[in-house]
Amino acid sequence: MALVRAGRAALRLLGAPAAPAAAMGSFRTFTAQPEPVEEETIEKKGVVMRGAPMYLDMQATTPMDPRVVDAMLPFMTEQYGNPHSRTHLYGWEAEEAVEVARGQVASVIGADAKEIIFTSGATESNNLAIKGVAQFYKDKKNHVITTQTDHKCVLDSCRYLQQRGFEVTYLPVQKNGLIDLQQLADAIRPETSLVSVMAVNNEIGVVQPLADIGALCREKKVFFHTDAAQAVGKIPIDVNQMNIDLLSISGHKLYGPKGIGAIYIRRRPRVRLEAQMSGGGQERGLRSGTVPHFLAVGLGAACDIARQEMGRDQQHIKRLSDRLYNGITQQLEGVVLNGDPEARYWGNVNLSFAYVEGESLLMGLKDVAVSSGSACTSASLEPSYVLRALGVEEDMAHTSIRFGIGRFTTEAEVDRAVELTVQHVNKLREMSPLWEMVQEGIDIKTIEWAQH
Numbered sequence: 165m166a167l168v169r170a171g172r173a174a175l176r177l178l179g180a181p182a183a184p185a186a187a188m189g190s191f192r193t194f195t196a197q198p199e200p201v202e203e204e205t206i207e208k209k210g211v212v213m214r215g216a217p218m219y220l221d222m223q224a225t226t227p228m229d230p231r232v233v234d235a236m237l238p239f240m241t242e243q244y245g246n247p248h249s250r251t252h253l254y255g256w257e258a259e260e261a262v263e264v265a266r267g268q269v270a271s272v273i274g275a276d277a278k279e280i281i282f283t284s285g286a287t288e289s290n291n292l293a294i295k296g297v298a299q300f301y302k303d304k305k306n307h308v309i310t311t312q313t314d315h316k317c318v319l320d321s322c323r324y325l326q327q328r329g330f331e332v333t334y335l336p337v338q339k340n341g342l343i344d345l346q347q348l349a350d351a352i353r354p355e356t357s358l359v360s361v362m363a364v365n366n367e368i369g370v371v372q373p374l375a376d377i378g379a380l381c382r383e384k385k386v387f388f389h390t391d392a393a394q395a396v397g398k399i400p401i402d403v404n405q406m407n408i409d410l411l412s413i414s415g416h417k418l419y420g421p422k423g424i425g426a427i428y429i430r431r432r433p434r435v436r437l438e439a440q441m442s443g444g445g446q447e448r449g450l451r452s453g454t455v456p457h458f459l460a461v462g463l464g465a466a467c468d469i470a471r472q473e474m475g476r477d478q479q480h481i482k483r484l485s486d487r488l489y490n491g492i493t494q495q496l497e498g499v500v501l502n503g504d505p506e507a508r509y510w511g512n513v514n515l516s517f518a519y520v521e522g523e524s525l526l527m528g529l530k531d532v533a534v535s536s537g538s539a540c541t542s543a544s545l546e547p548s549y550v551l552r553a554l555g556v557e558e559d560m561a562h563t564s565i566r567f568g569i570g571r572f573t574t575e576a577e578v579d580r581a582v583e584l585t586v587q588h589v590n591k592l593r594e595m596s597p598l599w600e601m602v603q604e605g606i607d608i609k610t611i612e613w614a615q616h
């Protein structure tokens with residue numbers, strides 16, 4: 165019931181009139197006073213919402229599981245204390261909720277609750293892991309290793325270190341998107357403090373060999389951090405079996421809320437790091453700032469559900485993923501799956517369509533919310549740096565589409581996405597002179613195009 169009420173309130177807000185243009189232009193403060201909305205209008209909104217493009221972009225973000233929302237609500241309306249308040253019940257109950265959530269997060273990766281620190285998301289966790297470890301050990305070690313296909317926030321954290329005198333190795337990946345373990349072994353030096361390799365790639369879904377990387381790092385006495393934003397709750401992860409020392413988690417990638425994440429930091433052998441936030445010393449001094457307890461509760465609930473339902477989710481997602489891939493490739497030629505066909509998370513199907521202009525295809529697929537790669541870079545017309553690192557040719561990198569399937573994706577959505585994709589690819593190819601030449605048997609690679 166509470167959930168229904170909140171949902172109604174949200175819909176009312178959606179129905180609220182926008183600020184008048186004049187008010188916005190003249191810096192007059194506009195206080196949003198949602199006018200009472202007729203039930204009928206709410207229904208209409210509902211129709212509009214149901215008519216929205218079908219969502220197949222689960223790597224950008226996932227919808228919140230209603231069970232997560234249910235778990236969070238009481239902590240917004242009734243148990244709203246500051247979890248760091250020690251003098252009254254409000255504080256104690258909020259703190260207790262945070263500690264339960266900490267245990268739930270720990271459980272999904274086989275960690276101890278004391279090893280979990282709440283952050284605002286995987287971006288912050290990655291910054292803290294990379295800058296924090298490098299800076300703490302800087303007197304003895306000044307080298308960090310990552311990969312060319314890691315997330316932008318990892319790469320940017322490494323650039324930040326480079327600007328401050330650290331050395332960074334950006335490991336290349338093989339054509340299938342996986343790193344070469346021998347190359348990693350060769351790159352590790354006595355002065356390497358940290359190896360940071362992502363678990364599941366956000367653009368192409370490949371899963372790096374975490375256990376092998378962990379074993380190698382342990383043998384060489386180097387800390388191993390993994391950005392597991394796309395992996396936690398989706399594939400089995402055990403920080404002890406895999407010798408992972410630090411791991412980043414994001415709430416909104418596993419049907420939890422946005423604005424919350426966590427970092428796992430191993431206690432034995434202990435990993436030390438320099439905090440990146442100064443303040444009240446919360447979270448064992450590693451992340452100052454009031455823990456948003458209702459968000460932590462949401463992340464905890466999301467991890468708990470994922471841990472219990474991982475097998476079912478995986479089965480559902482694999483079935484729909486096969487249905488999507490087979491549906492498209494049985495009707496279209498010249499379609500390539502980017503990334504390793506086996507070592508992958510099945511909820512990510514990144515396809516390149518030969519002889520099709522990628523932007524036109526995305527525009528044509530306006531009824532399907534997909535992306536050409538990552539959400540962060542979706543505004544750019546540049547081909548993805550991940551696909552380039554795989555050695556995917558420029559034209560194929562330009563035509564990639566990432567289909568993201570999740571817990572709530574339906575068969576009907578997949579079938580419709582297949583139908584629309586096939587229809588639009590065919591339409592664009594009909595207009596393509598290159599496609600016509602290929603149909604006539606001309607090998608276009610041998611053509612010498614006029615140079616400008």
Ligand SMILES: Cc1ncc(COP(=O)(O)O)c(C=O)c1O
Nearest residue numbers: 285286287315366391393394414
């Ligand atoms: C692999 C990876 N790392 C990090 C992030 C950033 O996560 P957050 O949005 O929680 O900061 C994302 C989200 O796009 C991601 O896919």
Ligand code: FES
Nearest residue numbers: 224366538539540
């Ligand atoms: S939001 Fe996922 S790549 Fe930036």
